Amino acid sequence: MDQNISPGISPCPPRLPRIGDPAPAFEAESTHGVLRLEDFKGSWLVFFSHPADFTPVCTTEFLAFAAIHGELRARNCELLGLSIDSIFSHIAWVRSIEEKFGTKIEFPLVADLSRQVAELYGMIMPGESKTETSRCVFVIDPKLTVRAVIYYPLTTGRNTDEILRLVDALQVTDANSVGTPANWRPGDKVIMPPPRTQDAADERVKAEGIECVDWFFCKKSL
Known part of the structure; x- marks a missing residue:
């Protein structure tokens, strides 16, 4: 045991990224191959986590994210998902969504079985679930700085129209002060x-x- 930590007291978790912080760097396997945060430099990024593959609320969210993917790209903004499922689960779920709902998921999905990336971004809320990532959204700018953070509970699907509005607002305020x-x-x-x-x-x-x-x-x- 660390001599500086009293018995029965857990060490403090790492500080979560805040607005204005550099987004934590990572390299991870995804449904589009190995990706690094650095790959998104020069574009905006909406980086979000979901609790688990093959779950109903998450499926509705992926359908909604797919619906705004083209609009985000028109704004020079990429979309990246994450959960602590395996790459094989991700591939199977993405294929299932296309087969059952007729919607192709064209953005990458990070497989984070080690929970390394989820821990870096504070995506796990132990008081809610120790085994699933919460519904987190990080908006990251072209300089890889965190510009907005939104958290939703496991039970509540996100409003992707608000996420699109947020990206619009950030881009307008940056361009016009x-x-x-x-x-x-x-x-x-x-x-x-x-x-x-x-x-x-x-x-x-x-x-x-x-x-x-x-x-x-x-x-x-x-």
Whole structure:
């Protein structure tokens, strides 16, 4: 036993990736061959985990992810799944989805039997299940930085439309140095960063083409 750890107390788990952290590097077997995180550098990535192959809620999610795969790719965003099932289970399940539901799963699926990648990304919630990965979503930017993290419980399938909206919002804010309001959709007005001086606040409320409710709360169209 580690002399620095008291009996009956488990060592602290590794810190989970947070927004703004470099995404943890990995190399793993997938349904598209061996993949590394580095392979996705230069594009956005939605990296998600699911509890287990051949389960009903996960099957509905894969059908939903397949439906937005093309839209993500049009946004220079790749899709990558993971669970701690074997590569053979992954292949059989993907083939079953195509046969039974008529949907081809064209994005890769990592087989993480060792749980190495799942542990790096904090995808296992022991209080919920010690043997399955939770429904985690990591949005990773082209510089391989974590930009958003979403967790869902095992019982609740994800809203893939929200994931697509999130990618849109991140790309718009990066390109324009703005924020997006609640329930923002592409084409809606965006939020301007609040002024940081009195002079800038005076100029902001007088500016044309900007909708201000107050000096700190202004929207504009892109």
